[in-house]
Amino acid sequence: xxxxxxxxxxxxxxxxxxxxxxxxxxxxxxxxxxxxxxxxxxxxxxxxxxxxxxxxxxxxxxxxxxxxxxxxxxxxxxxxxxxxxxxxxxxxxxxxxxxxxxxxxxxxxxxxxxxxxxxxxxxxxxxxxxxxxxxxxxxxxxxxxxxxxxxxxxxxxxx
Numbered sequence: 001x002x003x004x005x006x007x008x009x010x011x012x013x014x015x016x017x018x019x020x021x022x023x024x025x026x027x028x029x030x031x032x033x034x035x036x037x038x039x040x041x042x043x044x045x046x047x048x049x050x051x052x053x054x055x056x057x058x059x060x061x062x063x064x065x066x067x068x069x070x071x072x073x074x075x076x077x078x079x080x081x082x083x084x085x086x087x088x089x090x091x092x093x094x095x096x097x098x099x100x101x102x103x104x105x106x107x108x109x110x111x112x113x114x115x116x117x118x119x120x121x122x123x124x125x126x127x128x129x130x131x132x133x134x135x136x137x138x139x140x141x142x143x144x145x146x147x148x149x150x151x152x153x154x155x156x157x158x159x
Contacts, residue, residue: 001088001142001145001146001149002085002086002087002088003084003085003086003139003142003143003146004083004084004085004086004139005083005084005129005133005134005137005139005143006081006082006083006084006133006137007081007082007084007128007129007130007133007134008078008080008081008082008133009073009078009082009128009130010073010078010130011066011069011070011073012069012115012130013115013116013128013130014068014069014072014073014078014128015065015066015069015070016113016114016115016116016128016130017113017116017118017126017128018065018068018069019062019065019113020111020113020116020118021124021126022061022065028061031057031061032058032061034057035053035054035055035056035057035058036054036058037054038050038051038053038054038057039051039054039055039058041054042054077095080095080096081095082094082095083095084129086143086146086147088150089101089103089104090102090103090104090106090150091104091107091119091127093127102121104150104151106121107119107120107121107151107155108120108121108122108123108155109151109155109156109157110147110151110155110156110157110158111126111157111158112131112157112158112159115130115131115132116128116129116130116131117129117131117134117140117143117144117147117158119147129143144158
């Protein structure tokens with residue numbers, strides 16, 4: 001079996017990944033918990049400082065992640081679509097004149113967000129496949145099947 005498709009990485013795709021990565025890490029969870037605790041303390045004590053701190057913490061992280069995604073989306077690499085070809089051997093990635101091939105054993109794990117399928121090469125770096133773009137090309141199910149077939153079940157967490 002073989003699947004070919006093109007993906008254009010947008011600011012929204014990057015933001016979706018950054019939100020997922022941040023809020024599934026200890027740092028993101030601690031930040032969200034601290035912000036929530038400040039808000040709870042505000043409702044108990046009615047001191048404005050707790051409200052200000054809680055809102056600042058809860059709003060700062062998503063806004064800063066959006067700004068980072070916006071800046072990264074301006075990178076020349078994301079200006080052109082990236083072509084993927086999934087085969088029994090691995091994933092072939094090409095853009096313009098450049099081409100790379102990764103065997104299935106290179107991938108650390110596979111996961112998903114509401115808007116994307118993520119194929120991690122390290123704990124922090126992932127290849128992003130926006131679900132909407134895969135659906136438009138009618139390959140979403142095939143991509144999920146290829147990943148599930150070629151990676152150990154313990155490493156696949158796609159919903």
